[in-house]
Amino acid sequence: MKVLFISSLFPNREQPVRGIYNLYQITHLSKMCDVSVCAPFFWFPFLKKGNKGANLKNIPSFEMIQGIEAHHPRVFYTPKTARSFYGYFYFLSLLPFVRALKPRFDFDCIYTNWLYPDAFAGMLIAKEFNRHYTACALGSDVNMYVSYHLRRRMILDVVK
Numbered sequence: 001m002k003v004l005f006i007s008s009l010f011p012n013r014e015q016p017v018r019g020i021y022n023l024y025q026i027t028h029l030s031k032m033c034d035v036s037v038c039a040p041f042f043w044f045p046f047l048k049k050g051n052k053g054a055n056l057k058n059i060p061s062f063e064m065i066q067g068i069e070a071h072h073p074r075v076f077y078t079p080k081t082a083r084s085f086y087g088y089f090y091f092l093s094l095l096p097f098v099r100a101l102k103p104r105f106d107f108d109c110i111y112t113n114w115l116y117p118d119a120f121a122g123m124l125i126a127k128e129f130n131r132h133y134t135a136c137a138l139g140s141d142v143n144m145y146v147s148y149h150l151r152r153r154m155i156l157d158v159v160k
Contacts, residue, residue, distance in 0.1 A: 001032075001033045001034070001108050001109070002033065002034045002035075002036070002105060002106060002107045002108045002109075003029065003033045003034070003035045003036075003107060003108065003109055003110075003111050004035075004036055004038060004098070004101075004105070004107035004109070004110045004111070005022075005026055005029075005035055005036070005037045005038065005110075005111050005112070005113075006037075006038045006039075006040075006094070006110060006111070006112050006118055006121065006122045006125070007019060007022050007037070007038075007039055007112060007113050007114060007118055008039065008040055008041065008042065008075070008114070008118060009022055009039075009113065009114060009118075010022050010023060010026075010037060010039030010065075010070065011023050011039075011065055011070075012039060012041070012054075012059045012060070012063065012065075012070070012072055013058060013059060013060055013063060014054045014055055014056075014058040014059050015054050015059075018054075019039075022113055023065060023066065023068070025113070026068055027066055027067075027068060029111075030067070030068060034105075035068065035069075036069045036071070036101070036105045036107070037065075037068055037069060037070040037071065038071050038073065038094065038097065038098070038101075039070050039071065039072055040072060040073045040074065040075040040090075040093070040094060040097075041054070041056060041059055041072055041074060041075065042074075042075050042077045043056065043074035043075060043076060043077070044076065044077060044078060044079055059072050060072060061073065071097065071101070073093065073094060073097040074093060075089060075090050075093040075094065076089045076092075076093045077089050077090075083151070084150035084151055084154075086116070086117040087116060087117035087120035087121055087124075087151075087154050088121075089117075090117040090118070090120070090121035091120070091121040091124040091125060094121060094125060095125065095128065098125055098128075098129070102129065107129075107131060108131065108132070109126070109131055109132040109133060109134065110122045110123075110125060110126045110131060110132070110133040110134075111133070111134050111135075111136075112133070112134075112135045112136070113135075113136045113138060114135075114136075114137075114138055115135055115137050115155045115158055115159070116151050116154060116155050116158075118135075119133075119135035119155075119158045120154045120155070120157070120158055122135065123135070123157065123158050135158055135159070137159075
């Protein structure tokens with residue numbers, strides 16, 4: 001089985017311990033499946049620093065991390081505004097990347113580890129390519145995000 005793992009919480013050269021729990025999980029999954037990781041970073045024009053002060057220019061578009069193929073495409077977002085659209089921005093930003101990846105890695109399913117915006121975008125990509133998807137909730141995506149009406153509706157779409 002070929003699994004495309006999509007998560008913005010995954011290590012990269014600039015942030016080697018970011019989402020390290022996802023790296024551990026994917027390392028173990030890769031012993032049973034063929035896995036490719038799409039670990040995008042959030043990007044906005046003129047933004048030089050990302051999450052936790054990461055220098056965005058130092059994040060490569062592709063790298064191997066402990067034998068795992070990790071891609072780091074950009075995902076457009078608007079810092080601290082229009083958060084209910086982040087899932088759509090995520091989907092639209094990743095769509096060209098996934099289209100380019102698919103001939104080389106024809107995934108059977110998409111796996112995500114964060115309900116919003118990651119799993120919402122993963123669900124839309126899975127529908128676009130007629131693939132299965134699965135999502136895991138980690139905490140605040142359920143505990144906090146469901147208090148926002150539009151995000152709650154998107155999260156409920158994912159878990160249905």
